[in-house]
Amino acid sequence: MNYLFKRKYTAIPSLLFTVLCILCLLTLFSCQNEKKEIREKAKKAISQSIAQDPTLCYALDKSAIPRFLNSKILEEIEQLPTSSTLKNSKEGMVFIKGGAFEMGGDNDQAREDEYPKNNTKVKDFWMDVTEVTNAQYAQFVKETRWETIAERTVDLEEIMAQLPPGATPPPPEALEPFALVFKYPDEQNAQYINQWWDMVKGANWRFPSGKERGKAKENHPVVQVSWYDALAYCKWAGRRLPTEAEWEYASRGGKQNEIYPWGNEPIEQGATKANFWQGDFPHTNEVQDGFERIAPVKSFAPNGYGLYDMSGNVWEWCSDWFHQKYYQFRKDEAMVDNPEGPGNSYDPLNPTMWQKVVRGGSFLCNDSYCSGYRVAARMKSSPDTGLEHTGFRTVKD
Numbered sequence: 312m313n314y315l316f317k318r319k320y321t322a323i324p325s326l327l328f329t330v331l332c333i334l335c336l337l338t339l340f341s342c343q344n345e346k347k348e349i350r351e352k353a354k355k356a357i358s359q360s361i362a363q364d365p366t367l368c369y370a371l372d373k374s375a376i377p378r379f380l381n382s383k384i385l386e387e388i389e390q391l392p393t394s395s396t397l398k399n400s401k402e403g404m405v406f407i408k409g410g411a412f413e414m415g416g417d418n419d420q421a422r423e424d425e426y427p428k429n430n431t432k433v434k435d436f437w438m439d440v441t442e443v444t445n446a447q448y449a450q451f452v453k454e455t456r457w458e459t460i461a462e463r464t465v466d467l468e469e470i471m472a473q474l475p476p477g478a479t480p481p482p483p484e485a486l487e488p489f490a491l492v493f494k495y496p497d498e499q500n501a502q503y504i505n506q507w508w509d510m511v512k513g514a515n516w517r518f519p520s521g522k523e524r525g526k527a528k529e530n531h532p533v534v535q536v537s538w539y540d541a542l543a544y545c546k547w548a549g550r551r552l553p554t555e556a557e558w559e560y561a562s563r564g565g566k567q568n569e570i571y572p573w574g575n576e577p578i579e580q581g582a583t584k585a586n587f588w589q590g591d592f593p594h595t596n597e598v599q600d601g602f603e604r605i606a607p608v609k610s611f612a613p614n615g616y617g618l619y620d621m622s623g624n625v626w627e628w629c630s631d632w633f634h635q636k637y638y639q640f641r642k643d644e645a646m647v648d649n650p651e652g653p654g655n656s657y658d659p660l661n662p663t664m665w666q667k668v669v670r671g672g673s674f675l676c677n678d679s680y681c682s683g684y685r686v687a688a689r690m691k692s693s694p695d696t697g698l699e700h701t702g703f704r705t706v707k708d
Contacts, residue, residue: 315623374679379656379665381539382696384460388543391455395532403619404707411646412560415638417570420682424635424689428568430440433560437555439704441619442532442627443544443606447517449529452546460537461490461515461697472509478651480627490514490535491603492521492699493675498594507593516540519699520604530607532625532702538667538694540629550705552630555689556650558670562686564615570620570685572614578684585611585623585684588677600659604674622684623676626692628703632656633666633691658691667692673700 371622415421415428451457465486473476496506510522516535519527536544538552546549553561564572573584583599586606590597602610606624613619631652634640641647642692656665669690672683683690692701 313405317363320678326467358684379428383466384539388539391457391543391546392453393549394454394547397547401437401707403440406437407435407557407561407616409434409436410414410560411569412481412563414556414559414647414687415687416687418566420570420678420685421687422689425592425638425687426639427465427638428643429638429641429647430645431556432649432651433557433562434555434708436553437558437707438557438561438616438618438675439465439706440613440617442702442704443541444529444608444626445516445527445531446529448533448536448544451547455543455547457537457540457543457547459516459540460695461535482619485658487512487619488698489520490697490699492519493593495594495596501594514699515697527602527608531605531622532608534605534625534699534702535697536702537697538628538692545705548705550707552628553706554649554651555629555631555670556647558627558629559686560562561616562563562614562671564618564621566615571688572618575614578678583611585672586673586674587623587684588675588680590677592610592680602674606674621671621686623672623675625671625700625702626673626683626690626698628701629670631668633658633668633689635659656691664693667694669701675700 313617325448326378340399349706368672380550401452411430411643413428413429416425463482465488467486471480489510491508492511493507496511500506513520515533516533517527518524519534527697541552562572563569565661566572566574569575571578571584578584578587583601586600586602588596589599605622607681609619611620611623629652634653634654634655634657636657637653640653641650652668655668658666659665669692671690672685673683675681676683682688692698
């Protein structure tokens, strides 16, 4: 069970990742030179401005389980039944006619991983009008008895299998289910990201902020769900997660090279456009939009395709791996046709962790800190991470 929060330049490692790091220190010196050499070779290979092997960024062997995915959980997902009601239904979805667009950053807030812009084409697809709600996810759990990662005890056997022989097991309390919940730090400690989050036992999709703050509301987006949990829902619903290209194309709502789903007007000008942070992040939230945390779906105007909350509210999982230099690898192609993302993952802030893309920003985004509600903004998280401000929506071919 991992829980990871990403900010613009800093990251908090997940529980499992932290446990592994601590335990690895116990045996570090016995294999330090060998591991250092491997890391340096990997870093050198993956940091090339142009891929030496064209399959590095494009080919993903779908017949094999990619590295850093949990095969046991994938097998569980594969065994899930498909809903007879939903598998052929497009209720709650909107048809999006495919086409070409320029994928990537549109203004000076864009980060390095959003450049250069690529000419990209996507095929026709259907997309959920809203993020998947708690009511929808509850029906999935009722029919399948799926247990989310945040509800599971950490698999000690899995942890020990990844450590050198003789490593000390973590204490039992480190294996208990919990999730990270945002808290307001004192202004004097606002710069310390570890002051922003509480480890709350019993927090999960049913109680996203913990049991003391009440049960999740039916018309709110489901959160505290990992990429695996989203994938499991898709298997049951007969759908899939959107590719990053599909997500951005849909978010733009038919507009070309504009910053937000509604156009270029700054988010704080005019009518309230999305659920985001107003005030001095992370210690002062003025709640001008009426929602301190998650807002019900359809609380704000849709974009040109009729999609709600493509900006703000909660981050949304995509199917793609995150790679910092992905757009650079694609720059020489005249048109990238229906891309499915890179075949591997690389984040200079977490070079040893493979991560999936999340899009759209959340109620914790603010221009002074994280302009994640821009249509081109990219973020990332490990597949087994669930957070209070991360959900998903599905697509169908």
